[in-house]
Amino acid sequence: MICPHCEKSLLRKERPGNVCGKCGRRYALDPKTNPLQLNDLRVRRTALALGQDGQVPCTPGQLWYALSRKSLRETQVEMGCGVTLMIAGVVVLLVGLGSKGAVVATLGGLLLLVALGFVVAEAMGVGRGRPRVTREAFRTGPLEAWKSVYDSLPPGVIDDSRYPAPGRRPKNGGVAPEPVDGIVLVCPDRSIAVFLDAAGLTARHGVTLVADPAALTATPGRGPVLVLHDADAHGLLLAHRVRAAQPARPVVDIGLPLGAVQGLARAVPVRGEQPGASVMKLLAQSGEFSSGQLKWLSSGWGFPLVGVPPAKLLAVVSRAVEKAAAAADPQRRRAASLGFLTWPEESA
The missing domain is CATH 1.20.5 (Single alpha-helices involved in coiled-coils or other helix-helix interfaces)
Structure with missing residues (x-):
């Protein structure tokens, strides 16, 4: 491997205890001793690429998927x-x-x-799609090893240990716009919620983030509820659950849509626990999925939100929020009905 400090090539015997035998400095990850075959240089490059060199944040969940993609394609057969x-x-x-x-x-x-x-x-394909390292094990394993050496997370990676608190406002005295009749974004994935909050989405648009439909009882209003979820059996039913919990509010499913990612070369699926019969029955009754998709979902396959490139995900969600805000604002609805930048006709 290459030492991340002196960039010299090291044989296994030249790096005992994760210490470079040439420059004497300690490094975090050795490809021979972790299941993902990670090294410090690869982790640093991947984190910077995800964040587009600091333009957007990224979270440990997003970094986990990016570093696991290669192994997810492979079987676990020796x-x-x-x-x-x-x-x-x-x-x-x-x-x-x-x-x-x-x-x-x-x-x-x-x-x-x-x-x-x-x-x-x-x-x-036995073992294909099964993570070599789970998301939680990635936090307690490679990321902890990284922090023990560098005293921080990899460059551009932000802590996602807690779901973002509602009602946050920009720092440095900035004032966020008031919510337009209580726009709420339901997002169960803590990594993605923290990412969107850190990227300024909630402060810019006055959106409240909640992890579960049950939390909507604490966010009264008639404004739209946007639902963001994984493209797996449970995630694809989330919008249905939200509609059942909030029948008086418009509910918009903004993805991840299964049909948009299934078959894409870069969209590597993850295989988890098989969903129960009741879940599959509801999916079949929705009429939204083909028999092949239902069979695929019933085997535990799915595409996680953390697999979507951060900048692309932020752009898609931002457009959905802006569209929902426009639809919820009476003045903007009236402007849209008249036409944008149209010349008024003279009355007869």
Whole structure:
């Protein structure tokens, strides 16, 4: 690996205890000792790329996905073991046949069968989409190791340990616009809520962030409720839950839409726990998904919000909030009905 400090190439024996044998400085991550094969330079490059060199913030959840994308595409089958077993099986089988030893030949056949199992598992994609490191383990593992060395999170990464408090205002004496009849954004993902808040969305538009539809009882009003969710079985039902909880308020599902990301080369899905029969029944009854999509969702597959590039996600959500604010403002609705920058006609 390359030392992140002196940028010299280091052999494994030249970096005992995560200390560079050439410059003597400690580093956080060694690719040989963590499941994601991370090193400090890769983490730093990825964090800066996510934040577009400081133009937007990013959170540990977003960094976790970006660093996990490669491994999510791969199976968790150790084909090296399969190849070793296959070679050993062939050798043992040939020895057994040559010496007419039935026991030895049988052992060789069994080794070949086990090796075939590895091949079948690889072909079936066993383990594909399963994170090598969970989001929580990423926080307590690689990120803690990073903070122990550098005393802070990677560059541009902000702390998302708490859901943002409602009613926050800009620092330095800035004043946020008043909410337009109580616009609320429901977003269960804490990383994304913190990202949107840190990017200034809530302060700019006076939006209240809540994690669960039940919290809407504390945000009275008739303004629109925007719903932002993962494209998995539970996330795709969130807007339905919000509508049931707030029948008197307009509810707008702003994504993540399954049809918009499924099949995209850069959209790598994650596989979690399989949803229950009741969840799948509601999805089927909605009529929004094909049989193939329902089967895919029933296996626990989905696309997380943290996988959307931060700048793109911020732009999409900002447009949705601006559109909702315009629709909720009577004066802006009247202006839109008259036409934007149209020349008034003379009365007859």
